[in-house]
Amino acid sequence: MVNVGVVLISHSPKIVEGIKEIIRQVNKDVPIALAGGTDEGEIGTNIDKIITAIEEADSGKGVLLFFDIGSAKMNAEMAVEMSEHEQVKIAEAPLVEGAYVAAVEAGIGKSMEEILQTLHKNF
Amino acid sequence: MELTVNKGLAWLKTINEKIQEKKDYLTDLDQAIGDGDHGINMARGFQEVEKKVEANDYADVSDLLKDAAMTLMSKVGGASGPLFGTAFLKLSMSLKEKDPVDYPSFSTAVGAAAEGIKQRGKAGQGEKTMVDVWVPMAEYLQNAQEFKPDELETKAKSAMEATKEISAKRGRAAYLGDRSIGHLDPGSVSSYYIFAALAETLQERK
Numbered sequence: 001m002v003n004v005g006v007v008l009i010s011h012s013p014k015i016v017e018g019i020k021e022i023i024r025q026v027n028k029d030v031p032i033a034l035a036g037g038t039d040e041g042e043i044g045t046n047i048d049k050i051i052t053a054i055e056e057a058d059s060g061k062g063v064l065l066f067f068d069i070g071s072a073k074m075n076a077e078m079a080v081e082m083s084e085h086e087q088v089k090i091a092e093a094p095l096v097e098g099a100y101v102a103a104v105e106a107g108i109g110k111s112m113e114e115i116l117q118t119l120h121k122n123f
Numbered sequence: 124m125e126l127t128v129n130k131g132l133a134w135l136k137t138i139n140e141k142i143q144e145k146k147d148y149l150t151d152l153d154q155a156i157g158d159g160d161h162g163i164n165m166a167r168g169f170q171e172v173e174k175k176v177e178a179n180d181y182a183d184v185s186d187l188l189k190d191a192a193m194t195l196m197s198k199v200g201g202a203s204g205p206l207f208g209t210a211f212l213k214l215s216m217s218l219k220e221k222d223p224v225d226y227p228s229f230s231t232a233v234g235a236a237a238e239g240i241k242q243r244g245k246a247g248q249g250e251k252t253m254v255d256v257w258v259p260m261a262e263y264l265q266n267a268q269e270f271k272p273d274e275l276e277t278k279a280k281s282a283m284e285a286t287k288e289i290s291a292k293r294g295r296a297a298y299l300g301d302r303s304i305g306h307l308d309p310g311s312v313s314s315y316y317i318f319a320a321l322a323e324t325l326q327e328r329k
Contacts, residue, residue, distance in 0.1 A: 039197070071200075077205075078196060078208070078209075
């Protein structure tokens with residue numbers, strides 16, 4: 001089955017690694033790509049990292065981006081504009097809970113629009 | 124006013140010079156009301172810009188500024204990366220196929236940059252952000268008939284200084300609200316250096 005992919009964006013690499021671990025407990029298949037920290041591994045976000053993560057997470061059914069504080073959203077928006085992938089959307093939901101819900105839904109084959117609706121209803 | 128590739132290069136280098144010189148000052152400003160990384164981030168970003176543009180040849184000013192924009196976006200980090208990156212990207216897009224750049228096209232380009240920053244940061248005037256320098260500068264340039272370096276520098280400086288009295292509504296400083304009053308906005312100070320560097324670069328040498 002082809003699943004919607006999930007990109008986790010945080011100022012901290014440890015945060016996104018932790019969220020991925022939580023999600024992997026319930027789902028092993030959904031593509032999850034991480035964009036945590038700057039390109040030097042420091043606290044911050046990085047557009048290039050987000051673009052690479054979008055590519056990694058895209059298996060043809062779309063990619064949803066989840067972000068944390070401050071510049072994370074701005075960098076996510078720029079990455080979406082610059083990325084050549086279609087069907088990339090930023091989810092307006094809390095990073096941990098939102099990504100978890102999205103991954104569970106993606107795991108049962110839901111489309112990007114369906115997942116966005118669920119997120120909208122829940123958060 | 125005539126902005127050529129060479130002048131553009133000199134502009135970027137002068138910005139870098141100022142930012143490197145004021146790195147600790149910018150960090151102090153940001154420690155007071157933000158997360159304290161502005162000086163380090165800007166210094167890293169503009170150092171990379173200088174390295175990048177020195178290593179390449181450019182057909183026109185637009186190409187030069189585009190490379191600067193892309194470097195700022197990926198190297199600055201924090202919110203300043205996408206914001207200053209957007210500013211230079213909008214300048215570049217607006218100046219496409221205009222070489223050398225004359226005064227009317229430059230003032231239009233600064234207007235586009237100010238608009239870009241507002242959209243990217245979802246910020247308006249009076250929220251203690253770099254918008255408070257870029258928007259008044261765009262208006263000043265559009266109203267002035269010709270390029271006057273000294274006046275441009277003075278305008279940018281007073282716009283930057285005015286951010287001291289504003290209560291922050293955006294970014295990390297917004298958490299402080301009225302406690303941010305009395306502190307300069309670091310992004311506005313960096314923006315001032317960008318305009319001051321422009322004035323310096325284009326100052327007629329006698």
